[in-house]
Amino acid sequence: MVKLFNPELPQSSFASRLKKVYGLYTLGFISFCVVLAALEQLGLPQEFIGYTFLFATIFLYAGIGFLSKTNEPDNYYVAGRRVPALFNGMATGADWMSAASFIGMAGGLYVGGYKALAFIMGWTGGYVFVALLLAPFLRRFGQYTIPDFLGTRYGGSLPRLIGIFIAVLCSFTYVVAQIKGVGVITTRLTGVEFEVGVFLGLAGILVCSFLGGMRAVTWTQVSQYIVLIIAYLIPVVWLSVTQTGNPIPQLSFGQQLQKVSVLEDKINSDPAEVEVMKMVADAKQKLLDDQNKNGEKLNEDQKKELKVIAKGATSSPRPHADPFIGETQEDINSEKKNFFALIVCLTLGTASLPHILMRYYTTPSVSEARTSVTWSLLFILLLYLTAPALAVLVKFVIYNDIVGSSFASLPMWVEKWMAVDASLLSISDINMDGIIQLAEISIHKDIVVLATPEIGGLPFVISGMVAAGGLAAALSTSDGLLLAMANGLSHDLYYKMIDPKASVNKRVRISKTVLLIVAVLAALVAQQNPADILFLVSAAFSFAASGFFPALILGIFWRRTTNVGVSLGMLTGIFVTFYYMAINQPWLRELIFDIPKEAPITDIWFGIDPISAGIFGVPAGFLVIVLVSLVTKVPPKENIDLLENVRYPELKEKSAQS
Amino acid sequence: MKENSLIKQKYWNKLKTITVILIVLWFIPTFVISFFANELTFDFFGWPFSFWMASQGSQLIYLLIVWIYASFVNKLDKTYLNELQSPERN
Numbered sequence: 001m002v003k004l005f006n007p008e009l010p011q012s013s014f015a016s017r018l019k020k021v022y023g024l025y026t027l028g029f030i031s032f033c034v035v036l037a038a039l040e041q042l043g044l045p046q047e048f049i050g051y052t053f054l055f056a057t058i059f060l061y062a063g064i065g066f067l068s069k070t071n072e073p074d075n076y077y078v079a080g081r082r083v084p085a086l087f088n089g090m091a092t093g094a095d096w097m098s099a100a101s102f103i104g105m106a107g108g109l110y111v112g113g114y115k116a117l118a119f120i121m122g123w124t125g126g127y128v129f130v131a132l133l134l135a136p137f138l139r140r141f142g143q144y145t146i147p148d149f150l151g152t153r154y155g156g157s158l159p160r161l162i163g164i165f166i167a168v169l170c171s172f173t174y175v176v177a178q179i180k181g182v183g184v185i186t187t188r189l190t191g192v193e194f195e196v197g198v199f200l201g202l203a204g205i206l207v208c209s210f211l212g213g214m215r216a217v218t219w220t221q222v223s224q225y226i227v228l229i230i231a232y233l234i235p236v237v238w239l240s241v242t243q244t245g246n247p248i249p250q251l252s253f254g255q256q257l258q259k260v261s262v263l264e265d266k267i268n269s270d271p272a273e274v275e276v277m278k279m280v281a282d283a284k285q286k287l288l289d290d291q292n293k294n295g296e297k298l299n300e301d302q303k304k305e306l307k308v309i310a311k312g313a314t315s316s317p318r319p320h321a322d323p324f325i326g327e328t329q330e331d332i333n334s335e336k337k338n339f340f341a342l343i344v345c346l347t348l349g350t351a352s353l354p355h356i357l358m359r360y361y362t363t364p365s366v367s368e369a370r371t372s373v374t375w376s377l378l379f380i381l382l383l384y385l386t387a388p389a390l391a392v393l394v395k396f397v398i399y400n401d402i403v404g405s406s407f408a409s410l411p412m413w414v415e416k417w418m419a420v421d422a423s424l425l426s427i428s429d430i431n432m433d434g435i436i437q438l439a440e441i442s443i444h445k446d447i448v449v450l451a452t453p454e455i456g457g458l459p460f461v462i463s464g465m466v467a468a469g470g471l472a473a474a475l476s477t478s479d480g481l482l483l484a485m486a487n488g489l490s491h492d493l494y495y496k497m498i499d500p501k502a503s504v505n506k507r508v509r510i511s512k513t514v515l516l517i518v519a520v521l522a523a524l525v526a527q528q529n530p531a532d533i534l535f536l537v538s539a540a541f542s543f544a545a546s547g548f549f550p551a552l553i554l555g556i557f558w559r560r561t562t563n564v565g566v567s568l569g570m571l572t573g574i575f576v577t578f579y580y581m582a583i584n585q586p587w588l589r590e591l592i593f594d595i596p597k598e599a600p601i602t603d604i605w606f607g608i609d610p611i612s613a614g615i616f617g618v619p620a621g622f623l624v625i626v627l628v629s630l631v632t633k634v635p636p637k638e639n640i641d642l643l644e645n646v647r648y649p650e651l652k653e654k655s656a657q658s
Numbered sequence: 659m660k661e662n663s664l665i666k667q668k669y670w671n672k673l674k675t676i677t678v679i680l681i682v683l684w685f686i687p688t689f690v691i692s693f694f695a696n697e698l699t700f701d702f703f704g705w706p707f708s709f710w711m712a713s714q715g716s717q718l719i720y721l722l723i724v725w726i727y728a729s730f731v732n733k734l735d736k737t738y739l740n741e742l743q744s745p746e747r748n
Contacts, residue, residue, distance in 0.1 A: 117712040121688060124717045128684045131724040132677050254704030321709045323695035370728035377721050388713040648666055649735045
């Protein structure tokens, strides 16, 4: 293992050695789970299993990080540029799939049906642009970071400086959400306080990226990918087998979707459902009246009772398979418009996030960078094609097994989850008929993934494995994001702009210090439990898209792009996106303009939701770059020469291929 | 030298062509088929067609695009470098 990460090994035997090591690692992980399962049967308490999973996996990642520690810049910044395409694909998969993908996505699909598929289409379609327009060119350019590309391509400090600003802006908003996710999972797995959980997870993140930079993060991410994909697939496959007899959920969930659609019709025409929804709506109205001090005054007991009722649903479920729904054609068009706007923002954002793009700096050659995007997308699809199946399979259980059954015979897992956390799942007999109506179930979307093992009747060890998978997803993404920020600040800001004479050792040392500071800052923000975290994550995509996409694309494909043009364009893109969010997103609007959240939203442009603000920022960025470039002086020859180098293969690449 | 710039021109044009074709291929499932999602709900191996396209079909097409690009351009690179080294054969 120690020898494995040594740089002396020739590339071909390095790759075959990696395959052996990770093959053994996978077997090891599976045997570890089997042993724990056996111990569980022998009476090992669940708490102990949770702790074992938490500490064993964090210890493992830390061990890999320790074995690949380095102070050498090429290793620290780009993993020595010798990560084979297949393994870079796995590392990118883990880097990319965060707690939101692992835990949140299937839940989002459960709630949103077709509408939520915009996330899947955008987050995978982005790799088409990474492959075709970015990865190979950035790899041929062969520097360390994305601001590095902007600085060298355009010359002058301004594009580099703005690049650092945007990279930190989008990575920081993203990493706060990840660290929060780590805290939530650690708490769930072991029962420690949320604040403690955040710092436990942080320790795990730091051992990797702190000791060995990109090299340590790469080899840890590969091992985290293996854990997270096994943990995600096993319960879904089991659920698919028990429901349909077919072990491939991607093939079997079509028939379950049909059944869900039939059940939806049945539920929608049930008079008891209508009755419950009316009761819930009445309860909500009464509570609101009481709050606004009109109508009858309620006493505490009445309030408590009404609050329980108000947890129910007031509208019938969104038909899962129906694309765009609305009372009028206008409503339908509005849904359609926002579906497309979201896809555009997520696609272009995916293609512009620095922590993903810099992964393609680590392959040995340009051609391996191209192949590596194919592997990345394949590994990501393993999870992304499973999530829609999982959502439908769980929905079938709820609609078929739970709805219509009696309160006296609730399944075990329902009672257990209601006892664990009422905010995740609660059911109360609102109309007192002893039968469960769908409108009486209040369900949090996170439970779709977390409770799948119990829904399928699997032992607790699988639940522990799923939590460990979610932890791996959150940790790996945090590592990548922290590294992207630290490298931007140390390499670009410190080394390239403040102290170009800094020694090799000093550069790496600065990078490690910055990493530590950023990590602790992010953990402190995450501890505050910022309210609208989901919005911040989506905002990161719009920021990345409107700040970087036009600057990178025109930088590679348009000779005439000038230094001034690109600087103004990046700033305009970010500003337009930020402005649109600030005037239309209640939480951000309160923060900036001090307008209360409840005030009506008045400044919507073309009916686009603030989550897709990048749809305005990206064209604005392109427009400004092109117009300003045309009226400023033609860029100097050395910058155009650099562009030539980025476009055409060099002879040395041929020797690298053979 | 002149031949070299011709070879370069040819390489870049081919690269541009395949890129444009593949981006059009990305556009069709992503926007054209989704645009008519409410109409395209006929049965497709048990799924409503538009749901299947959005949840699996488009992603498989994306994977195909990325794979085609990698294998095509990796070959193109090799041809380009061979031509550069022995321009008299062309």
